[in-house]
Amino acid sequence: MSATFAKSPGWLDWYRNPSTPRFSLPEGTVDAHCHVFGPGAEFPFAPERKYTPGDAGKQQLFALRDHLGVSRNVIVQATCHGADNSAMVDAVQASGGQACGVATVRPDVTEAELRRMDESGVRGVRFNFLKRLVSAAPQSDLAEIAKKIAPLGWHIVIYFEGADLEELEGFFGSLPTPLVVDHMGRPDVTKPADGPEFDRFLRFTDKNDVWVKVSCPERLSLTGPPALDGQQRPYTDAVPFGRRVIAEFPDRVLWGSDWPHPNLTDHMPDDGLLVDYIPQVAVTAEQQHKLLVANPMRLYWPGEDA
Numbered sequence: 472m473s474a475t476f477a478k479s480p481g482w483l484d485w486y487r488n489p490s491t492p493r494f495s496l497p498e499g500t501v502d503a504h505c506h507v508f509g510p511g512a513e514f515p516f517a518p519e520r521k522y523t524p525g526d527a528g529k530q531q532l533f534a535l536r537d538h539l540g541v542s543r544n545v546i547v548q549a550t551c552h553g554a555d556n557s558a559m560v561d562a563v564q565a566s567g568g569q570a571c572g573v574a575t576v577r578p579d580v581t582e583a584e585l586r587r588m589d590e591s592g593v594r595g596v597r598f599n600f601l602k603r604l605v606s607a608a609p610q611s612d613l614a615e616i617a618k619k620i621a622p623l624g625w626h627i628v629i630y631f632e633g634a635d636l637e638e639l640e641g642f643f644g645s646l647p648t649p650l651v652v653d654h655m656g657r658p659d660v661t662k663p664a665d666g667p668e669f670d671r672f673l674r675f676t677d678k679n680d681v682w683v684k685v686s687c688p689e690r691l692s693l694t695g696p697p698a699l700d701g702q703q704r705p706y707t708d709a710v711p712f713g714r715r716v717i718a719e720f721p722d723r724v725l726w727g728s729d730w731p732h733p734n735l736t737d738h739m740p741d742d743g744l745l746v747d748y749i750p751q752v753a754v755t756a757e758q759q760h761k762l763l764v765a766n767p768m769r770l771y772w773p774g775e776d777a
Contacts, residue, residue, distance in 0.1 A: 476511040476523050483739045484525045485731035489538060490701070490743030494750055496540040497760050501767035504653065504686050504727020506549040507532055507562045514561070517553030524551055527731035529562035535730055536569075539746055545771055547628065548575040548597055549733060556588065563592040571771045573597050573628050578612040580619065589623050594771055595651065596620055600631040600639065610642050621647045626682075626770070633658040633668060640675050649680045651725070651770075654687040655712055661693060664711035673719055682770060683720060685713045685752055685762065686727040689740045697737075698744035705740075705748055713752030717762060724762050725770070726753075 509516065510526040536544060544566065548559045556574045563572040572593040576585070598613050617627060626649040631639055633656045643650060656672045663669070676683060688706035689698060698705040717724050726749060728742060753759045768775060 474511055474515040476509075476516055478525050479522045481736060482523070482525060483732070483735050485527060485531075486739050486741050489535065489741050492539060492743045492746035493703070494747045496746060496749075497756075497764050499542050499768065500540065500763040501543045501545065501725075501771065502536065502539075502541045502728045502730075503545040503725040503767045503771070504547055504684050505532060505544055505730045506547055506733065507558050508549055508551060508731065508733075509558060514552065514555075514558035516551045517555060519553055520551040522551055522734055524549075524731070524733055528558075529565050532562065532730065533566070535728075535742060539728075539742060541728075542569065543767075543772075544570040545573060545594075545727070545767065546570055547573040547727075550575070550599060551733070556593070560588065560591050560593065566592075568592075575599075576616055576620075578615045580616065582619070585619060585623060589625075593625075595626040595628055597628040597630065600629070600635060613642075614646070617646045617648055626651055628653060630654070631656065633672060636672055636675060640671075643675070644679050649682065649770075651682045651684065652676070653684050654690060654729075655683055655685060655716055657691065658712050660691050660708045660712060664715050669712060669715070673716070676716075676720060676723070682723045682725055682766070683716050684725045684727050685716055686725075687729050688713070688748060689732070689735065689738075689745070690729070698740035698748065699738060702744060703747055704751065705744060710751050714754065717753050717758050721758055721761050722766060725767050726762050 508524040508527040510528045546559050546562050554575045554577050559572050563570045573595040574593050576596055628651045630653040658669050688709035691709045692706035694708045696702050696705050753762045
């Protein structure tokens with residue numbers, strides 16, 4: 472049954488005519504963090520959603536993939552779809568093996584449902600701890616989900632604010648799967664990249680089976696400049712954080728575009744310029760290949776050549 476949805480007031484749609492990146496992505500590059508929204512008429516948004524996006528379906532995602540020079544995608548379930556993973560799974564299945572998925576599930580998910588998603592290309596679940604996006608989930612429920620997915624070899628993607636890590640890291644460390652942290656744990660970029668708060672995050676990464684997405688400088692930056700109008704050095708306040716993570720954990724970092732950039736309110740970045748941002752943080756060819764190709768292939772397509 473089709474449905475019509477009105478976008479949240481002030482919603483910014485993705486940048487419609489992205490530039491061609493100056494930075495040539497290495498062959499086999501994986502965009503390890505992107506989303507699909509609807510289309511709402513085919514895949515309705517969840518009644519409990521905290522925002523209503525504009526449609527951004529698989530055709531638009533795959534067109535951007537080809538334009539930027541990306542080879543594969545990891546499509547992460549968007550909170551606006553709740554635990555109905557239909558749009559994400561449909562996009563993964565339409566990719567011809569060039570995409571994997573990360574789902575959102577509830578504690579009562581059945582083994583049969585998980586097996587079906589696994590066969591469809593899903594490789595993990597996401598736990599979201601941002602209160603502005605989801606209602607708080609009891610840790611006991613999340614632990615139950617983790618126990619169910621562990622036999623599949625899946626991982627857990629965790630999304631949280633850097634300031635909240637102190638109260639969450641004990642729970643994170645108890646989970647029986649690898650962890651993938653969205654957007655470098657959302658550090659406060661007004662604080663130093665070598666300061667105690669980001670040190671805590673890096674030590675947490677070091678002590679646990681953790682991968683880190685060096686992604687979303689447009690979401691972290693407070694001073695810019697934005698990735699617009701040909702700007703080749705955007706989001707300079709986020710650069711030291713990305714460089715430090717990549718330098719300390721070169722074999723456990725991933726990159727993602729975050730297309731179509733949900734819930735941005737200040738500006739909508741040019742995705743071509745976001746690709747050009749990558750060599751600001753991954754400064755050598757070896758770092759770039761690990762970040763963009765070798766690491767995500769090892770995590771999502773193990774056994775295939777990177």
